[in-house]
Amino acid sequence: MHRITEKVVLSENIVKTVFEAPEIARKRRAGQFVILMIDDRGERIPLTIVDSDPVQGTLTIIYQVVGKTTYELSQLEPGDAIRHVLGPLGHPTEIEGIGTAVCVGGGVGIGVVYPIAKALKEKGTRVISIIGARTKKMLILEEESRSVSDELHVTTDDGSYGYHGFVSDVLRDLIATGTKIDRVFAIGPVPMMRVVANVTRPHGIKTIVSLNPIMVDGTGMCGACRVNVGGRTKFTCVDGPEFDGHEVDFGLLTSRLQMYAEQEQKARELCRCGNHDR
């Protein structure tokens, strides 16, 4: 059992939960994830670890409420518990020897790119962060991102805050104005990662994306999370979750993410979340 110590609603539909997992908190490095199960009838879902506190023995996750499991997770309050947490899984982010990095986060992906920015900053990398959301009230972690970045750009799709446009537009401008960039980390919705990869490809800037396919065991046993990278099948759980964005088949990722759309819809309708706005 993993007791929840803190829960914060960061924006409409995006929630932060902090829970006890002392062993994982000691071992975890930026870029790794956990698989959790709320109860014994639950689904196993992967979530990137946003932060860990080895002293308190806690992990922080940030997630968007999209289905039954994330809804139920969002309803757990301090004192409640998550039944099963497995981790830390996946390879940590490679953060050594990068001069200037641009960390691009879209929507809930800001929560995933933030720990990478933080780890890079600690290694002495010059960090430029570009974070974006659909609209101002959906933007998360602005202050946290600023604190680990040498330069922060904020965008909203509707222009309600910051730059009016997409994160990829800002990145394109940075490249056009001659900013020297050694690596880009792009994490967010699949279309955003695809566009960012397309922006950097002609300039040969290595672009790392963190993928979030459907998983079951998370230990390389089932292959649910297989993705196509550079024409080869990879298991996101053990080979990833980060891959070269120029080589990822985003179309396949998108269609595989839709595999259970019907069942997910049914589960949402049946769960207690009838009155929940989404």
Next chain:
Amino acid sequence: MTDKDRTDKKEKKERIPRQAMPEQDPKVRVTNFDEVPLGYSPETAMQEARRCIQCKKPGCVTGCPVDIDIPGFVKLVADGDFLGAARKIKETNCLPAVCGRVCPQEDQCEKLCILGKKWDPVAIGRLERFVADYERSAGSVEVPALPAPTGRRIAVVGAGPAGLTIAGDLVKMGHAVTIFEALHKAGGVLIYGIPEFRLPKSIVDAEVDYLQKLGVRIVTDAAVGRLKTIDDLFAEGFHAVFLGVGAGAPVFMNIPGENFSGIYSANEYLTRSNLMKAYRFPEYDTPIARGRNVAVIGGGNVAMDSVRTALRLGAQNAYIIYRRTKTEMPARAEEVHHAEEEGVQFRFLTNPIEYIGDEKGWVRQMVCQRMELGEPDESGRRRPVVIKGSEFTIDVDTVVVSVGTMANPVIPMTTPGLETNRWGYIVTKDETGETTRKGVWAGGDIVTGSATVILAMGAGRKAARAIHDYVMSL
């Protein structure tokens, strides 16, 4: 006793035929996930047990990887002492309800039963199953007295058949045993792989519960290799480590379209259904594709489990696609028979070469080639050879790839000094399973590649004795 007497005794015993075990009707059972065979009644069990001629040099025992005193327990069944029979089996096998169901007895104990030379062998597996079930349902599972603690701590990685067996053996020798399991439930393939209709999960739970009563500590959700390494385990004070992590990584065929939605590895398909109980969705949260036309690629027991699961999930057409013929199929005859009874359609000498998907990326068709059998290959089976120009398609909306598994690299990758072979399986120095790393033993599929539950248990048994000697010498 002279030879003539013994022959007379055999003749006399054979007046009783091998007792059949009742089963659920195929038409009914394809609509549920309940167990197919229903088990012996006490009367039938005693009748069957009386067929045993109590050989002085029993062949059956030599065929048993865990050396069960088979004539001993069968005699007790014949005498009606079912609890005594259970105790007798548990002297060497802590998972009798499992073995009675999933061991390939026809290739082991029953194959060497002397009665089988002329008539049918004693139904040893059915008797083992009966005895274990009787003990469990009587609520009289006894925990034997344990020796004084030795003060030695042993870590077992993986709570599958090998790990559970060695844990039971070592704890009975007085050692403190902790099992680390990556999944949220103990049992390994018994819980994620073998379906409910062949091995009810309540039975696995009961056997795991028995081990815990013996004092085995089981830590679930523990990814050894990631959360802690083998070095960490030694640093925490364990005196020896046993690796029984299985050959858990699925093999795909690397043919075009294999990543379309609707195409599963057998591991995923069975894990969703068995471990996550997706067949009870939405009562349980994990979904699974309930295909109308389901093709399972492969001819082993896992393929049979998958195709029979597909029928129970509502498939109209459930196919086995196998590139050789029925004779070469590695699945147990009993499983193939059950699948046939349930309406599985076998497509022999057929091999998929490509999948075709729709605009949503969901599999719709499978392009296959016809094969013919050529010369025998290194496995001794005749090699399937492609018939040129024989391509045809089969309409499918769900595919389960069940062509084998391979070693999961996480532990070897994170354990210095642990040698693996070119397939990634752990190299052992002798039959006890001692590895190239001091204090570390391994057994089961991670050493042999995909094999059976009972062989993994046998490996656990052998390693237990060696680990005992090792830790007592420290």
